[in-house]
Amino acid sequence: xxxxxxxxxxxxxxxxxxxxxxxxxxxxxxxxxxxxxxxxxxxxxxxxxxxxxxxxxxxxxxxxxxxxxxxxxxxxxxxxxxxxxxxxxxxxxxx
Amino acid sequence: xxxxxxxxxxxxxxxxxxxxxxxxxxxxxxxxxxxxxxxxxxxxxxxxxxxxxxxxxxxxxxxxxxxxxxxxxxxxxxxxxxxxxxxxxxxxxxxxxxxxxxxxxxxxxxxxxxxxxxxxxxxxxxxxxxxxxxxxxxxxxxxxxxxxxxxxxxxxxxxxxxxxxxxxxxxxxxxxxxxxxxxxxxxxxxxxxxxxxxxxxxxxxxxxxxxxxxxxxxxxxxxxxxxxxxxxxxxxxxxxxxxxxxxxxxxxxxxxxxxxxx
Numbered sequence: 001x002x003x004x005x006x007x008x009x010x011x012x013x014x015x016x017x018x019x020x021x022x023x024x025x026x027x028x029x030x031x032x033x034x035x036x037x038x039x040x041x042x043x044x045x046x047x048x049x050x051x052x053x054x055x056x057x058x059x060x061x062x063x064x065x066x067x068x069x070x071x072x073x074x075x076x077x078x079x080x081x082x083x084x085x086x087x088x089x090x091x092x093x094x095x
Numbered sequence: 096x097x098x099x100x101x102x103x104x105x106x107x108x109x110x111x112x113x114x115x116x117x118x119x120x121x122x123x124x125x126x127x128x129x130x131x132x133x134x135x136x137x138x139x140x141x142x143x144x145x146x147x148x149x150x151x152x153x154x155x156x157x158x159x160x161x162x163x164x165x166x167x168x169x170x171x172x173x174x175x176x177x178x179x180x181x182x183x184x185x186x187x188x189x190x191x192x193x194x195x196x197x198x199x200x201x202x203x204x205x206x207x208x209x210x211x212x213x214x215x216x217x218x219x220x221x222x223x224x225x226x227x228x229x230x231x232x233x234x235x236x237x238x239x240x241x242x243x244x245x246x247x248x249x250x251x252x253x254x255x256x257x258x259x260x261x262x263x264x265x266x267x268x269x270x271x272x273x274x275x276x277x278x279x280x281x282x283x284x285x286x287x288x289x290x291x292x293x294x295x296x297x298x299x300x301x302x303x304x305x306x307x308x309x310x311x312x313x314x315x316x317x318x319x320x321x322x323x324x325x326x327x328x329x330x331x332x333x334x335x336x337x338x339x340x341x342x343x344x345x346x347x348x349x350x351x352x353x354x355x356x357x
Contacts, residue, residue, distance in 0.1 A: 005164075006164065008168070009161050009162065009164050009166075009168070010162065012161050012168065013158045013159070013161040013162035014158075016154050016157055016158035016161065016285075017158040019154055020151070020154045020155045020158060020314065020318070023151070023154075023310070023314070024151075024155075024310075024311065024314035024315075024318075027307050027310050027311045027314070028311040028314075028315075030307070031101070031307055031308060031311055041303075044303065044307045045303060047307070047310070048147065048303060048306060048307065048310065051147060051150055051151060051154070051310060052147075052150065052289060052292060052293070052296065054150070054154050054285070054289075055150060055153075055154070055285040055286040055288075055289035056286075056289065058285070058286070059172075059175075059286060062168060062172060074169050074172060074173075077172050077173055077176060078172055080176060081172060081175045081176055081179055081286065084176075084179040084180060084183060084290065085179060085286065085289065085290050085293075087183065088179070088182070088183045088186070088290040088291070088293045088294055089293045091183070091187065091293075091294060091297070092293035092294040092295075092296055092297030092298070093293075093297050094297065
């Protein structure tokens with residue numbers, strides 16, 4: 001594994017961690033606040049949306065890492081996977 | 096919902112996340128039957144909620160494997176080409192599959208998973224932990240992609256991660272070291288589950304009031320489990336999970352035989 005790969009792993013891991021902790025904090029915080037303010041439900045919702053968006057974000061971040069390494073084959077693969085996920089999102093909001 | 100129900104859901108999520116992370120299996124598999132049997136949720140809604148739990152487990156635990164360079168990101172991204180297509184198609188089809196059929200399929204998958212955990216427990220009995228990863232090149236991409244398509248399909252249909260399908264194929268046929276295969280499968284599950292979750296969400300099959308406490312619990316359990324897992328032997332956790340999944344399968348079959356899941 002090259003040095004660049006190791007750095008790419010760190011960026012990717014940070015993305016996943018940021019998504020996980022943000023979603024966790026919002027969902028739990030919102031659940032607790034729900035008893036106090038009507039805003040609680042909106043915060044919970046935001047947490048779940050962050051949770052849903054994190055996997056898509058991690059495809060984008062991995063794709064950018066591949067581009068920076070000039071690994072165009074895997075950048076293209078990431079782009080296609082992102083396309084399928086976006087297609088699912090579009091079909092989802094239509095349903 | 097009552098405070099007691101919210102706390103119970105947080106606890107269920109906590110247990111699923113913790114045991115899932117400790118045993119290296121997705122905890123989602125115990126969430127769906129619990130919701131369908133004890134909370135009376137229709138199968139489609141139980142599956143929709145579980146998909147969010149599965150994304151939470153994968154996101155929380157895979158960051159650690161990626162950081163430790165166990166995950167093969169390139170391999171994962173390539174196989175996601177197939178898991179996402181499978182998940183997308185299956186999620187669209189699942190609406191036309193009736194609840195009873197889903198329950199029968201799920202009961203079968205519970206039995207299969209419980210069997211594969213028995214085998215995993217048997218091999219982990221005297222396995223040394225944290226060995227270094229040998230060099231490898233992935234073999235047989237067509238077969239890996241085919242297995243990923245099927246795993247993605249099951250994920251979209253039943254709300255599970257599909258690890259018990261992907262990991263053996265990656266290990267046996269693609270010649271990927273077992274630890275790398277497990278970490279990479281776990282990494283893929285988040286994207287796969289998100290693909291079908293978008294469709295379930297849009298359809299209104301994700302109950303936010305039930306998903307939120309579960310997700311909060313799953314995060315707590317997975318983050319905790321991933322932290323202490325190097326110190327705990329997975330053998331006993333696996334045995335416990337075999338017992339739980341076996342019990343849940345029996346409950347589902349009993350409910351099916353007595354005419355439930357209509």
